Amino acid sequence: MKKKDIILAGVGGQGILSIAATIGYAAVQSGLYLKQAEVHGMSQRGGDVQSHLRLSENEVASDLIPKGKADMILSVEPMESLRYLPYLHKEGWLITNSKPFINIPNYPEENLIFDEIKKIENHVLLDAETIAKDLGTSKAANMVILGAAFPFLDLEFEKFEEALKFIFGKKGQDLVNLNTKALKAGRQITENKLDKR
């Protein structure tokens, strides 16, 4: 790994910062440099939010990822994943949850969104809510999505397990286990997809 530039996308209140925190912890434990630009303020009230997460073996200069240079868009909402396409590198991956978050009257038709996502050759479209629900709670959906990104992150899985312990440990081992399971389930989906290629 030399560098990984990731755009995290979602809607204010969907908790993309918990994904960022998990990757961030794993990255720091792996001895990487990191910069992570977040959105606080007005947009957190149900507006579109994104975070630029930059990991590197060398010191990171800009807090923002240049357009066309992101290695990955990781989104918890399908339409939001498309908003950041100008940032995605030609060979980058788009990984997104398929469940729409509809809080505007002119939300486009789901199928049309999926069509656009499928136009991106490197994409993973997954129903994280359903997968998480099958594991016990839809609250772990964000960890399923993160799991789907894992195969592209070039970090050790144990570092993520450590991160979950660090973040959820105070709330009990059950929650750590559940989130670890969610992470593995997401990872499986991407690995299956890559196997088929």
Added chain:
Amino acid sequence: MQKQLLLGDEAIAQGGIDAGMSGIYAYPGTPSTEITEFVKASKEAKEKNISANWAANEKTAAEAALGMSYAGKRTMTCMKHVGLNVAADPFMNSAITGVNGGMIYVVADDPSMHSSQNEQDSRVFGKFALIPILEPSSQQEAYDMVHYGFDLSEKLGVPVLMRITTRLAHSRSGVQRKNHVKQNDFKLPEDLRQFVLLPSIARKQYKKLLNNQDNFLKESNNSTYNKYINGDDKSLGIIACGLGYNYLMENYPDRKVPNPVVKVSQYPLPVDMINKLYDECDEILVIEDGYPVVEEMLKGPLNKGKKIHGRLDGYIPRDGELNPNIVGEALGFPKTKGEEIPSLVAMRPPSLCKGCSHIDAYLALNEALEPYTKGRVFSDIGCYTLGALPPFESINTCVDMGASITMAKGAADSGMFPAVAVIGDSTFTHSGITGLLDAVNDKSSITVVIVDNFTTAMTGGQPSSALNRIGNICKGLGVEEKHIRVMNPLKKHHEENVKIFKEELEYEGVSVCIPTRECIQTLNRKMRAKAKAKK
């Protein structure tokens, strides 16, 4: 010690805690809020007895900080850029009084107006006050500069302005902490008239500030935060201020810029370095986030010297936040870009939360106002400003904190009837009280709606200064008791609320309606905490 992952704001807070700060005073405002929140939540800060305070507004915050400096202690006051307008009086005058204990004004600008009404550049204010300015380019520098800033402030005897922008404030990176500095002992100023700005004393103090400018410049020329970095290609010299330096470096993956560069993170401008750059290079490019402050200084109104490029000649857009692409294009690199955004992607503006009390207040107010022509509702800044957007479209102004009541008064005095003001509880205590007093004194016919949700919601739920005292304050200001109408903004009370609004709209005099219900966000947070405590 291992590096800590901190937001720029948090790095500044941790810097204060470690650098012997005794107190921090602030009014919330994106993107500065997290500084004070961090100190308030810090166990270390508590153990060290650091006083962490939310003030009623930025002016009271800055003055309290100045008082702490008077007593010999290190102190910080934090605000967003427009907050400095409110605190401009103490800010300008504290440059004249000077300090006793070290004092830092941390002011967070918001280029691109992510959460603000304008993108004013606080470096202009720092120059106006004639004090040194620090502009960190990274979280680590922000942390280090708090230590440095307190030392500098005490050494030079003036407050120091630390100017940050949204991007640094809200971006996280690894920060290495330094050794702890002990807090100052209580110590009065040596000259007990230092802070008495009677004209005769103020004139002396002002001369002292003017004479001190050479020392400020010397500090800048010798500062480790300003750097001259050599380069062989002298066709262009580059001045990169604050975060601009990072965007410059981002365009050179090996971090080697072929041109000479002056990195600026401390002002007044390090003239020695700039002079050298100007002499050596054919043309100059200035990269700065915010206004073209440095560019304008170099160009002057006559612009007769070498070519200076930047925001004024279109090399860089005149407005908006910098980013690596904008800087890359200014340097002549080809545009980089992925796919276009598909046209079906819809805008997703922020909106009032489900269950928000402001929704019910606006629905009732809209209905009560139906008989009148539109355009009568002056409003203010807070979550309730989202009432300007569909589906409510209830309000017609949002200018600066407190301006709802005073603008409604001015319009009423010109004959508009009814004239309505909508203001939040925190905005009311920030700057609305004095305006309401004016209206009462002049018997202006206005209806003031104070949407009281018990908190400062927009910035994340900080406490409201006059919790449960809003009605009494209005009474104390002289609003007639029978025209202070507390209401419960819930769907089931809609008819009743419409009726109250209607009655007060028709009243010729000052009336105050107070829709009162807790913010749904803070309420949910409390419920979750309660549920957790039960477990």
